[in-house]
């Protein structure tokens with residue numbers, strides 16, 4: 221036995237292996253369906269721009285689908301959100317999303333142009349596609365990342381995500397294969413600023429895959445019946461309730477405040493499990509990631525699994541009877557007290573304030589109208 225302190229372990233410095241040198245560029249899969257682009261694609265272009273600038277390479281959008289003149293508008297959008305170029309693959313077999321032709325399309329592009337990083341949204345389509353592209357290419361994929369950085373010593377992508385049920389954060393590095401792949405959930409990355417003056421190059425590539433080689437067929441397209449419902453992930457204002465709301469009737473207090481604010485309702489997992497709110501309203505690790513301007517959390521303790529879904533909010537106001545509740549460690553406003561009393565008081569205060577603002581705006585617009593007459 222010795223009292224000498226242990227010697228610090230020297231980590232070997234990593235260098236880029238020779239076989240990875242040809243791999244260049246950061247790619248983002250642009251998910252679009254029936255003319256609508258999933259906003260996570262633009263969020264990823266924002267993050268991809270940062271990564272590409274660090275690496276000193278181009279940022280590319282990957283657009284695949286059936287031949288369609290409207291694709292030019294999507295290329296312009298990709299440029300406006302930061303892409304230097306777009307890889308475009310158009311073929312009738314790519315009309316609707318099917319795993320087999322989409323995997324073939326992406327794999328063909330990856331084999332031909334060799335990107336070092338490929339990012340996809342952690343949407344239903346993105347998760348399905350990322351898994352099969354990674355398996356086909358025999359490369360590594362980190363799913364549901366919450367942070368992406370670059371280690372310039374060997375150009376590695378450092379992909380961070382919660383692990384062990386959300387109790388730890390880990391950083392995963394793929395040292396063995398290229399491209400390095402990651403999926404990121406909607407709203408985890410901020411939306412980049414659009415610059416419509418930006419233009420990008422386009423590289424078109426054919427897909428050699430006949431329809432009779434594809435095993436799945438699309439017989440009809442049934443739009444998602446929930447598509448026209450407000451989407452929690454994209455709401456600017458959210459009023460959320462947790463187990464502290466105690467019973468379903470108390471959720472009415474959240475609905476009343478949400479109505480006054482024009483907000484969406486969110487919930488913690490226990491509140492959803494108790495049947496006080498629909499599944500689609502769950503915020504957190506196994507629910508939605510949200511990034512509103514204001515998140516009001518009532519009777520929510522702030523467990524890490526809830527926190528990872530809402531800490532991207534601009535302002536968090538927490539209502540809790542327990543002054544030591546973890547949520548107060550990362551909220552901007554701490555309202556210590558009974559949510560059943562504070563929620564109605566907030567609603568009255570907001571309603572008064574909004575009525576005053578509306579009256580002032582109406583008076584201003586009437587004055588402007590008279591001046592212009």
Ligand code: FAD
Pocket residue numbers: 385386461462463464465487488489490491502503504505506507508518519520521522523524525526529539540541542545557558559560
């Ligand atoms: P509690 O932790 O029980 O907190 C209730 C809070 O209400 C307490 O802080 C209490 O002081 C306060 N309170 C009580 N009465 C009042 C009152 N009258 N007024 C004001 N405050 C009051 N959780 C999620 O939310 N989302 C997820 O996606 C999610 N995914 C998970 C995934 C895994 C793998 C695991 C293991 C867990 C997950 N959880 C998730 C559960 C998570 O660990 C917590 O158990 C959960 O977030 C706690 O919910 P809560 O804050 O509503 O309840």
